[in-house]
Amino acid sequence: MAPPVRRRRDGETAPKPPEIASVLAGRALVRGRLQPVEIAIDPDGRIQSVGRTRPGGPRRDVGEAVILPAATDLHVHLREPGGPTDAETIPTGTVGAALGGIALVAEMPNTEPPVTDADRLAEKAARVRGRAAVDVLLYASPTDPRALDRLARTAGGFKLFLAPTTGIERPPLPEEVAPLLRRLAEHDLPVAVHAEDPRQFPPDARARDPVGWNSARPPAAESAALALLSGAPDRLRLHVAHVTTAASVDRLRREGRSFEVTPMHLLLSDRSGNDAQYKVNPPLRPEAERHALWDAFRRGEVPCVASDHAPHSAAAKELPFDRAPSGMPGVETMLPLLLARVRAGELSLDVLVRAACDRPARWLGQPMGRLAPGHRANLMVVDFRAREPLSARRLHAPCGWTAYEGWEAIRPREVWKDGEPIVQDGQYVGRPSGTVVRPEYAPGRAAG
Numbered sequence: 001m002a003p004p005v006r007r008r009r010d011g012e013t014a015p016k017p018p019e020i021a022s023v024l025a026g027r028a029l030v031r032g033r034l035q036p037v038e039i040a041i042d043p044d045g046r047i048q049s050v051g052r053t054r055p056g057g058p059r060r061d062v063g064e065a066v067i068l069p070a071a072t073d074l075h076v077h078l079r080e081p082g083g084p085t086d087a088e089t090i091p092t093g094t095v096g097a098a099l100g101g102i103a104l105v106a107e108m109p110n111t112e113p114p115v116t117d118a119d120r121l122a123e124k125a126a127r128v129r130g131r132a133a134v135d136v137l138l139y140a141s142p143t144d145p146r147a148l149d150r151l152a153r154t155a156g157g158f159k160l161f162l163a164p165t166t167g168i169e170r171p172p173l174p175e176e177v178a179p180l181l182r183r184l185a186e187h188d189l190p191v192a193v194h195a196e197d198p199r200q201f202p203p204d205a206r207a208r209d210p211v212g213w214n215s216a217r218p219p220a221a222e223s224a225a226l227a228l229l230s231g232a233p234d235r236l237r238l239h240v241a242h243v244t245t246a247a248s249v250d251r252l253r254r255e256g257r258s259f260e261v262t263p264m265h266l267l268l269s270d271r272s273g274n275d276a277q278y279k280v281n282p283p284l285r286p287e288a289e290r291h292a293l294w295d296a297f298r299r300g301e302v303p304c305v306a307s308d309h310a311p312h313s314a315a316a317k318e319l320p321f322d323r324a325p326s327g328m329p330g331v332e333t334m335l336p337l338l339l340a341r342v343r344a345g346e347l348s349l350d351v352l353v354r355a356a357c358d359r360p361a362r363w364l365g366q367p368m369g370r371l372a373p374g375h376r377a378n379l380m381v382v383d384f385r386a387r388e389p390l391s392a393r394r395l396h397a398p399c400g401w402t403a404y405e406g407w408e409a410i411r412p413r414e415v416w417k418d419g420e421p422i423v424q425d426g427q428y429v430g431r432p433s434g435t436v437v438r439p440e441y442a443p444g445r446a447a448g
């Protein structure tokens with residue numbers, strides 16, 4: 001289509017400049033350095049230009065605060081359907097995400113019932129519409145081979161659990177994994193894998209605390225699972241979830257795979273606390289291992305960081321350690337904790353933005369995660385002077401607890417979705433405009 005023209009005074013015609021809906025001015029990372037910028041946003045909520053812009057539309061100047069792309073969280077459990085609703089729901093979890101600087105969450109299929117066929121996927125998509133504060137990509141579980149082809153037409157991706165965990169009693173047998181991966185490679189969808197090989201779990205292990213849990217599900221189970229995955233077809237869009245050791249980072253880098261680490265494995269060890277709040281799958285590792293993972297992360301060797309937000313009610317976590325469920329909340333605290341590490345000089349902002357915003361969005365085929373023309377204007381504004389201790393009382397999550405009570409955090413002051421503020425002064429001000437998204441490279445249509 002030809003651009004609209006307007007008549008110049010001299011009678012010549014010139015292309016009409018595209019419309020600007022608003023301008024956000026502040027500081028931003030440009031080629032690795034913080035510089036003053038003006039971001040022009042078009043009427044469709046996309047970034048039109050970054051740099052100096054001509055006047056037009058309302059202008060908001062955030063001064064010395066830093067404008068970053070909003071993040072994509074590749075790994076959340078919002079617990080619908082099946083509950084428990086005192087742990088999380090789609091509305092509460094997506095508002096928590098927004099408050100934590102996240103504009104897209106990828107939701108896991110280990111709900112009750114699990115998302116194993118197209119009808120269940122459509123049912124979950126219906127729960128998102130009109131109730132989600134941010135966009136949601138829905139993973140499906142590929143365990144029913146008869147349902148797979150239909151499921152692939154509407155799912156946002158697949159999640160494969162190789163070990164038992166919340167809602168997963170019978171993972172595929174090791175000999176079933178390679179044929180399943182070949183089947184999945186027929187579909188052009190992201191496939192995230194929970195990589196623990198239960199053959200490496202000592203059969204008689206009885207864990208009473210996180211140290212025991214680390215022995216019951218040892219790092220050897222992670223390496224064995226990575227060995228199982230190393231034969232995956234090259235065209236499979238494989239991504240390994242919650243990697244816990246520096247050896248796994250080295251291996252996956254050599255193999256050129258996508259993978260994530262979580263804030264809990266970066267910041268907590270098996271000695272951080274004794275109770276079941278610290279029980280997660282895969283387990284927290286010893287301090288030396290945590291330290292090595294953190295070093296790899298800060299060197300920029302880890303492509304993605306994801307929360308593995310897995311809330312359970314406070315009552316469930318008060319059960320004796322061996323009977324309590326695994327998982328902890330994290331969608332609202334991931335960026336605030338890591339932004340505080342940036343402020344402390346322990347992590348570069350550039351490394352964090354690539355791992356939390358750019359690469360996760362790219363892996364899911366989404367036009368966001370960078371301050372670049374054409375990307376959705378999903379943004380956050382961070383005031384690095386605004387440090388505060390985290391407190392469960394002030395978090396949105398209904399479960400009411402965090403493993404990071406009192407930890408230093410920097411919460412985003414503003415979050416924008418498609419050019420509109422959804423968080424202002426640290427408060428949620430949006431409406432449930434979140435939609436179900438799929439990778440833009442995938443054939444088919446959105447679920448439901």
Ligand code: DOR
Pocket residue numbers: 077110165166194279280281282310311325326327328
């Ligand atoms: O700790 C975990 N919790 N690991 C998982 O794999 C599942 C998750 C959950 O859904 O609770």
Ligand code: ZN
Pocket residue numbers: 075077108308309310
């Ligand atoms: Zn998970």
